[in-house]
Amino acid sequence: MQVLSSLSALPESSSFDLVVVGAGGAGMAAALFAALEGQQVLLVERTGHVGGTTAWSGGTTWIPGTRHSASVNPTDTLVDAKRYLDNAVGTRSPAALRQTFLDFGAQAVEVLENRTEVHYRAYPKHPDYISDLGGSTLNGRALEPLPFDGRLLGALFPLVRPPIPEFTVLGGMMVDRTDINHLLGLGKSFRSFKHACKLLARHATDRLRHPRGTRLVMGNALVGRLLHSLSQHANVTLALQTSVQRIQRNANGIQSLTLVQDGQRRTVAVRKGLVLASGGFNRHPQLRQDLLPGISADWCPAAPGHTGEAHGLAQHAGAHYGPGGLSPAFWAPVSKRQRPDGNTAVFPHFMMDRAKPGILAVNQAGDRFVNESTSYHLFALALQQQPQMAAYLVCDANALRKYGIGMVRPGGKGLEPFLADGYLVQADTLEALAHKLALPAAHLQASVAQINDYAETGIDPDFQRGSTAYSQNMGDPCAGGKNPNLGPLREAPFYAVRLYPGDIGASTGFATDGDARVLGEDNTPIPGLYAVGNDMHSIMGGVYTAPDITLGPGVVFAYLAARHAAARTSA
Template identity: 35%
Template sequence: MSDLLQGVALISGAGSGIGQATSLAFVRHGITQLALLDIDPAGMAATRKLIFELNNQVEVLELEADLSNDKAIVDAIQAVVNRFGQIDIAVNNVGIGGSMCATSEMSVDDYRKVVDIDLVGLWVAQREEIRQMLRQDPRGPCPEIRSRGVIVNLSSTYGHVAPSATTPVPPYVACKHGVLGMTKVDANSYAKDGIRINAICPGFVNTPALKAAVQEEGVMRDELKKVPMGRFAEPSEIAEAISFLVSPMSSYMSGASLIWFYKPMTSNIKLIAAREPGFDDTYDVVVVGSGAAGLTAAFTAAFGTNNRVLVAEKTGYYGGTTAFSGGGLWVPGNPKMSELGIVDSRERIQTYLQEILGPSYQEDLISAFLDSAPTMVAWMEENSAVRFVGTLAPDYHMDRKGSEYGRTIMTKSYDGRGLGPLIKQVRYPLQGMCAFGSMQTDLSELNTWKRPLANWRNFSFCAKSLARYASDLVRYGKGTALFNGNALVGRLLESVKREGVDLWSDATALEPIGGNGQVDGLVIQKNHTNIRVRARKAVLLASGGFSRSVEWSRKYLPNADWSAGCRGNQGDGLRIGIALGGSLPPRNEDNALWSPISQLIPKRGPVRNFPHLALDRSKPGCIIVDGDGQRFANESAPYQPFGRNTHAAGVRKEYLVGDRTFLRRYGMGMALPAPYAIGHLLRKNYLLQAQTVPELAQRIGMAPAKLASTVDRFNQFARAGRDDDFHRGESIYDQSYGDPHVKPNPCLAPLEKPPFYALPLYPGNVSTLYGLRTNHNAQVLNSDGNPVRGLYALGADQNSIMKGLYPGGGSTLGPGMVFSYRAGLHLSGRL
């Protein structure tokens, strides 16, 4: 026991948790007249029992009151005065959390219920306490620090910041911000009268309710992983802080708030840097581009640091080419492999990469990639909203030594409603990868969508999905169930917003600021205004490469006209890097990620490009021919070797040809499988149709006899199950993307059921792979091989560590995120 505290104390919410712990702490520190206020009489009785175990001479007044009832609060405080004559210390521990529900889905009644208790109830209590304290004579050891009373209000860390989008509690957050506001206003107003008012803002505290929540899978368990001490605060620890605020030791504190962050405070609240001379704004880290590489780097640079981070996205949508992708990452040795019973080893991975890359194998870059790849996956899952799923996908060259299954991982689907209004700025997936404009689905559910009336399960699934999509359109203007690359972007956006990263859309990096071997910042154009932005630690270039720049593409690619990359991929990162002294390496084996491209030319708006990576051309019942009607390659081959074969054959235009069965089962590009309509695509000549193969050849503009001969020859191969010309369907990769229900070869079926269809294709790319030369930490290197200080290149702005070769699915996103992770750690001094 001590005599730190004296006088009459009133504690609301005293029946459990922080209120109960504060009651006990006050008794230990000398309080002998104590009023308990709570709606739960049993809880107050339990608190009284614990008090008497400490000191049975304490006078305890128990007051049952509903804190949403103004009159009940007024009457309770008057009862304290009637019993003890005054109130020297008041602790307003008032608050309910309310339902975890986004604003768009919350009723006014639910919102008002929280406000009535957490804000209005607390304000009424504070008002009555102030009125009583103004009637009291100042007391204290000397005239200078005499006090009429002290009030402490319970706010929350959510009074300073917002929770993650996955745990929306809008009224609670608004009220806790409001508690801080009323604390500061009244502290200023009544300080001269000798009334001190402060607030305390705990994070998660180990109350009985929280203990129950931690036992369940979900947000509490995820939050607990982030706590440096490995535990949440105990109520007694918060109680001691309250004891300090009401004691003479804090006699000069008023209008203050003690913040109890359960993880490093700087991970959510960034220090606002003073504007430096010659600059309009100042950040520690500026990231150019918002694909997976840029967002991963931004998150890594921000997490657990006081770095102020900006992401500048050139277009109006976040996600870059990642949003168009399948969202897969090639991460050899990833932790998901062991969950699937697959054992990988560093030696086998290196052997495989040496087999694939040959003389292009660069030891320092590959070693850095292999060092950090598994760690990146585990670290992102532990600290961010990103979640991965293991697969049994094979490497692309399973005939090579060291090849393995499971090195490609996918991103878990994501509920985009957690992003709130930001969901509207997630880049749309490609047409053909979604239905009805923006309705996405998991690839595993494609067969369900093809046969919605086949059974009750299919019908129920499709009906529920359509109902949700209709609701999403009304609320958000687009679908919010995100899959594949969109899911990865959504999860990364939630992660960076949680860490306080600033996002600028329609923000073009015009030119660098710096020289003498270092970067100092960037000139960024936003809202038609040039803004000089200081980057105190680093500029990270992740602008998406140059796939949509005609100038750069003509210089470094065989075809400059066709790309499925984002229109913002104009080579900004390379231009800025070279201007600062960065260098380009010798040309790669391939300077881009190749793919056949189909084009839809609408009456209005830009041309829509669609990459035919695997989903249609790998299936049985189709062929790809050149302008003479001849096959020239294995249609089911991985996209990179298929593109290389296309260029080697000198093909500038090709055609995906299939019959009615093929189109209805598998679709052709933007033409979705049955039962979805294709009439609009036929009218726009995206897809050509004819009743016979010779008629189809005439529509294409080639010799009918040649195409008919090619189809006849292929049909013979298909019936035999063996492609003597190009060995289609013989490799494990081919078979993995074929149709397992088709025997004996899952990639071969004859084209024989009219009508027949042709889809014009062009030898294009999905992304460039030729970029700035970097070291093992993604630092941009000058022509002498020395780093340009503070400058990093990531994703497609970094030259491919595979030199344009492709060991497995996700060989751009995988290294892109790994080196972004390394860059974020390195610039923060953590690597």
């Protein structure tokens, strides 16, 4: 792989079989699949890092029917997966596209694992998010990338987008769910002690030579594996800090595109195809205003780079957005805090706190409004329906020590900076906490009293917290209660963190067919134009059905787009 130090290093008459715009997970996968087909590939990324939001994500790739699925859940079938998606999504997306995803998912994973450095495992228990629907399953469909040794990348290692600092420990050490459980159990079992010691020793060695840990997990591991695989192909060129200024289309389809970098321009010919994988519309000011009115861009926890600039160019070439969907974006509740360097940390509350015993969510009226153990997508959609879209996670001292809250780590230590800047609010009584949050004290006290009663019975008649397999997997079965998601709030002081609805990715994108070809206004394919990842209209119809259901379809349709483009006659 050639990494361009400057756009001037690209000859004026350059041409490529496939140009991929955007080096997130889906874009890197499209470039890799095309390289495997022997195509000359140009991968264009407008930032200085590869990985996009995938690098900040859990890296889970939801693809049913793979060999990994059979290893942990041999009774699961694609018929079951289809039934689940039909029940969850219904008519919000074309059933034919969902079927294509299911038909080719295992094949895409086989190609990656047999011919590249990308390798997965099935987590022992990782339920579909709407686990009470027919066809859902508790495990096997969600694939996680194996941890990756970033040292194998050599000089390319700094190109991998670093993880969100608040998701690391000890100055840049990445940890996944398995690591967290061992670190929390450090003093309780020899197995956890041994695991933790290995992590700490490796990180200490890393920090002698690198600015952060080189043991990559979750999304960073997937991005590292994709980059390592791409680096082995001489037919791949990577252009960083480069934007697309113009897309030229003729009667035969996409002809060329003009790139710009620091005032330099190059027009490159496109022989077979252009793949849009720029990350979605979310940071485009006008598109955001049109599709996500009232949602501040400051609440978006996704990586920078998806400015939506390529969308206007694609629309000029005839592309249009797909219709319908539960929501134009996928969501998570987030909290915000200013970092010492002046940047704002936006922290998604995926799984570590809100569904745990001793924690509840209340709105500006001091009332519960949501099942705290539901998916982050549904939680944030409910949050948007609250007055001023304002809500708080509230917990007692016991829950804070055991689980932490937001950016506050478990253990209950080091709270002073969070209290000083107002990220964490503390009070000795619920009445005093309500006063600090400007909530009606009687309502907050009643909400806590109610959840305390429900913890005794193990049943939440208002929101059914802890009533599904997905919810229970988010809880703490070791807490000793009748319901792993319910526990009382009794031990002072009490704490709260402000929540906002944050868009974690686009659901609305360009309408495509089963080969990821972008459709024109007449619903016929635009020759040579493809869209994958968040640039493609989601096959999930705005429904968050399972872990990271953007990345699974992103990989599968990247495979189909690259395969179709390779078979095209050059334009």
